[in-house]
Amino acid sequence: xxxxxxxxxxxxxxxxxxxxxxxxxxxxxxxxxxxxxxxxxxxxxxxxxxxxxxxxxxxxxxxxxxxxxxxxxxxxxxxxxxxxxxxxxxxxxxxxxxxxxxxxxxxxxxxxxxxxxxxxxxxxxxxxxxxxxxxxxxxxxxxxxxxxxxxxxxxxxxxxxxxxxxxxxxxxxxxxxxxxxxxxxxxxxxxxxxxxxxxxxxxxxxxxxxxxxxxxxxxxxxxxxxxxxxxxxxxxxxxxxxxxxxxxxxxxxxxxxxxxxxxxxxxxxxxxxxxxxxxxxxxxxxxxxxxxxxxxxxxxxxxxxxxx
Ligand code: MEV
Numbered sequence: 001x002x003x004x005x006x007x008x009x010x011x012x013x014x015x016x017x018x019x020x021x022x023x024x025x026x027x028x029x030x031x032x033x034x035x036x037x038x039x040x041x042x043x044x045x046x047x048x049x050x051x052x053x054x055x056x057x058x059x060x061x062x063x064x065x066x067x068x069x070x071x072x073x074x075x076x077x078x079x080x081x082x083x084x085x086x087x088x089x090x091x092x093x094x095x096x097x098x099x100x101x102x103x104x105x106x107x108x109x110x111x112x113x114x115x116x117x118x119x120x121x122x123x124x125x126x127x128x129x130x131x132x133x134x135x136x137x138x139x140x141x142x143x144x145x146x147x148x149x150x151x152x153x154x155x156x157x158x159x160x161x162x163x164x165x166x167x168x169x170x171x172x173x174x175x176x177x178x179x180x181x182x183x184x185x186x187x188x189x190x191x192x193x194x195x196x197x198x199x200x201x202x203x204x205x206x207x208x209x210x211x212x213x214x215x216x217x218x219x220x221x222x223x224x225x226x227x228x229x230x231x232x233x234x235x236x237x238x239x240x241x242x243x244x245x246x247x248x249x250x251x252x253x254x255x256x257x258x259x260x261x262x263x264x265x266x267x268x269x270x271x272x273x274x275x276x277x278x279x280x281x282x283x284x285x286x287x288x289x290x291x292x293x294x295x296x297x298x299x300x301x302x303x304x305x306x307x308x
Pocket of ligand 1 (some may be wrong): 015016017018019020044083085103122125127128129131185189268
């Protein structure tokens, strides 16, 4: 028996890092997916090679309770460390396929919780934002007001609970600029945690990211792209103060702003990608390419983790 599942990457519109501390955040699934094909085998292999636990910490954790070895084939349209949710898409697609291989169909709420457990354990601290966006697809908001959208599930760990809602996304064009710099999420989350724990000023910035995201939810609901863009650019400044931007990201954000409603880094930062909200995608793509980034236009409305 062979099982295939795929899951999308994501863009964080507002609220990364602050969401780890229970602040609201907004993410969209994007039309870049990871696909996992699994079958029972006599030994575990990954893309034709013997399984190396050190190279694949996410797979190692997810295979811990597997009763039999698994032949794993992966195909990815999401560069690792790009800030576009590659680890969440790997976890959600892999777990959906592995459960099916073992004869179980899990619901989305269980999948989102199990995939978050993987991120939290392997990454060393995380929120359920990426894994919930990848599981559900479309648009999700964490810790948003009740009227923001339909409640999907709650996820708790160590005394903190995030409520996850489905949110309606207005028609909009987003351009991603990938710096080409791989940045691991765990150390960046840890950097912000240390800064925030030692410094009330940094804790104030985290609070302000939370308020900016709440305003962004309102702008999204009203379809006010001008306001949303301004909030995104403001959020980029706040994230820069927290120390998670870098020269390459700042260059791409600056270059995009001339032709955008707003622009910001997306994901953990430190490299990875930025995004711009625009009516002039060709001009933004040109500006990003001219400043050393790899641009692409993102299609939203993408479905979540699914068996194929
Ligand atoms: C990473 O895509 C988003 C962060 O907020 C970490 C997390 O929420 O797990 C930086």
